[in-house]
Amino acid sequence: xxxxxxKGATKRDALKPVDDxxxxxxxxxxxxxxxxxxxxxxxxxxxxxxxxxxxxLEEFRVTFKKENPNIKAVSAVGKAGGEKWKSMSASEKAxxxxxxxxxxxxxxxxxxxxxxxxxxxxxxxxxxxxSEVDEESGQENADVDDDEDDDEDDD
DNA sequence: GCCATGATTGTTTCC
DNA sequence: GGAAACAATCATGGC
Numbered sequence: 702x703x704x705x706x707x708k709g710a711t712k713r714d715a716l717k718p719v720d721d722x723x724x725x726x727x728x729x730x731x732x733x734x735x736x737x738x739x740x741x742x743x744x745x746x747x748x749x750x751x752x753x754x755x756x757x758l759e760e761f762r763v764t765f766k767k768e769n770p771n772i773k774a775v776s777a778v779g780k781a782g783g784e785k786w787k788s789m790s791a792s793e794k795a796x797x798x799x800x801x802x803x804x805x806x807x808x809x810x811x812x813x814x815x816x817x818x819x820x821x822x823x824x825x826x827x828x829x830x831x832s833e834v835d836e837e838s839g840q841e842n843a844d845v846d847d848d849e850d851d852d853e854d855d856d
Numbered sequence: 857g858c859c860a861t862g863a864t865t866g867t868t869t870c871c
Numbered sequence: 872g873g874a875a876a877c878a879a880t881c882a883t884g885g886c
Contacts, residue, residue, distance in 0.1 A: 748878065749877060749878045751879070752867050755865075758865085759880090762880065773881065775882080776862045776864080778880075779862085779863035779880085782863090805867080
């Protein structure tokens with residue numbers, strides 16, 4: 702029953718029209734595969750930060766695999782994760798949203814550096830002699846206190 | 857052998 | 872403002 706999303710009612714639901722599966726798009730270009738040949742965008746461009754749902758999914762995958770070592774299909778994890786996500790209360794989602802917010806902050810910084818580099822890159826065209834090492838040091842680690850606040854450990 | 861797909865929701869980005 | 876693309880994951884199938 703792929704129509705499971707009946708409950709969704711999210712925007713994607715509205716655009717799910719044709720498609721059969723993922724709106725006809727999905728990772729076609731994702732993962733930087735750039736299969737089509739075009740796309741290609743910018744390999745240096747920072748990837749989007751995972752949303753609260755994705756942060757939750759990361760942990761959920763581990764739990765799911767433990768309980769279902771036989772099930773390795775990502776679709777199964779996605780479905781189960783989606784259902785549980787909806788069943789979770791705001792309080793339970795809070796820690797995941799906090800992590801997502803933190804990653805988003807880092808993403809913004811990376812985007813800032815990326816945009817800065819883009820502008821610099823344009824200038825570099827006239828002065829391509831210099832190497833782009835400074836941007837590398839620009840992003841450095843950005844690790845900050847990292848996550849590690851999984852105090853929710855249910856069970 | 858390698859890339860796309862499958863499913864989920866949220867966020868971001870572009871027009 | 873809305874619509875579309877993309878973020879992770881991994882086994883599997885198709886070319």
